Amino acid sequence: MRLLKLAIFLCPALAACSVTALALAQSSGDDYPAKPVTIAVPFAAGASHDRMLRPYMQSILESTGKIFLLAFKPGAGTTIGTASVAQAAPDGYTIVSASPAFVMTPSVYPDLPYDNVKDFAPISLLSEQAWLLVVPASSPYKTVSEYIAYAKAHPGELNWSSSGKGSATHLPGEFLHYLTKTKVTFVHYKTGPQRLLDLISGRVQVTMASFANVMGHIKAGRMRALGVTTDKRVSDWPEMPTIEEQGVPGYNFSSWIGLLAPARTPPAIINKLNAMFVNAYNDPNVRKIREAGDIFVGSTPEEFRRRIVTETDQWRKLIKETGMKVEGQ
Structure with a gap:
């Protein structure tokens, strides 16, 4: 009887411990990704993000067996697709492919449903153009x-x-x-x-x-x-x-493609995503997609974060100093 009572007492505790251990394992990225990862693309199919991302996805599939899917969500200056990721669960299964619009729209649309710096966790800057x-x-x-x-x-x-x-x-x-x-x-x-x-x-x-x-x-x-x-x-x-x-000192602009996850995505998952895409970046089959003007980068999450902050401030300053009217004015 004592053994039965002990078993009844311990089983819920052990179950709780197992759930906790599973959650910790998942948050550490040990078994991530255990299912396909969706990349929200805030542009129509066939654009530069489509062209650039598919070879990366194929390379990752061949080297790790992990599946990435593209979900095209264009509209409202890229803000529809971007907002969908800001509001997604921070579990690494929904990420977004961003462009310079990511750092420009906050200055043009002041009522965005997200903060482009606080609500996202940078993964990697893949390329510039x-x-x-x-x-x-x-x-x-x-x-x-x-x-x-x-x-x-x-x-x-x-x-x-x-x-x-x-x-x-x-x-x-x-x-x-x-x-x-x-x-x-x-x-x-x-x-x-x-x-x-x-x-x-x-x-x-x-x-x-x-x-x-x-x-x-x-x-x-x-x-x-x-x-x-x-x-x-x-x-x-x-x-x-x-x-x-x-004759235009200080002028410098390049378009770019980078990946971000929702804020609060565990660092271990961010680092695993970064490693997968940086490894694919070194795949000769990925390099074959390069077109004129393309510059492959493959940055760290922190390098990409600094660029986002710098460029967001740059465009906000430009709009303020030029007096350009933003949406709603």
């Missing part, structure tokens, strides 16, 4: 200096096409004209292809875009590149000077 300042092939200016001189002489006359207010094709343009004390008119499009078609036709006169989106047009003689947006020339086109070296 140098962009190009481009004009129609029929444009009279052939260098950044000539373009800036024209903009100074004709304030507000030139139309700059962007893919939306506060987007990565808008704020870097605001930054350029802030540094050069010039003024253009920003025209915000709902679709990326249309803004480029209107550039070719001359309806708008200037924009910034990735190498992948414009090199075909440049080679076909429909567009002309004036300069590279990064502070260093790119190996894909070493003859093309940077915007900075053409």
Whole structure:
């Protein structure tokens, strides 16, 4: 009877201990991931994040057997997909693929349902992309200096096409004209292809875009590149000077792709995710996806966190100093 009572007393305690031990094991990342991990992509399928992430996912599957899935959640300047991850359980099974919009939208949309610094745990900055300042092939200016001189002489006359207010094709343009004390008119499009078609036709006169989106047009003689947006020339086109070296000191912009989890995701899980993607970064099959302008990075979580904080502050300062109106004003 005593043994039976002891067993009855101990079983619930042992069960509780087992549950606690299981929770600790899971939070330490020992068996993580035990099921597929969903990457929320706040863009439509087929965009650069789709192209970049699939080879990483395949490499991880082949090396570890772990499955990652893409869930495309575009809309509202990337904030819909991003918000879905901020509100997800911090268990490592829902993460987000972020871009410069992640550090730009907080300054443009002050009522976001998340804080881009406090509500996320950075995993890794996977890659950067140098962009190009481009004009129609029929444009009279052939260098950044000539373009800036024209903009100074004709304030507000030139139309700059962007893919939306506060987007990565808008704020870097605001930054350029802030540094050069010039003024253009920003025209915000709902679709990326249309803004480029209107550039070719001359309806708008200037924009910034990735190498992948414009090199075909440049080679076909429909567009002309004036300069590279990064502070260093790119190996894909070493003859093309940077915007900075053409008389705009301090100008530097690159697009990027990085991964983040919800805040309070256990550090062991963050580190495991980082290790999986950094190992995939070294896979030759992943390197094959590189396109002109791509720069592979593979950062630590802390390096990525510092970049997010720095760039969030940079764009907030720009909007404040230019007096640009944000949503709701």
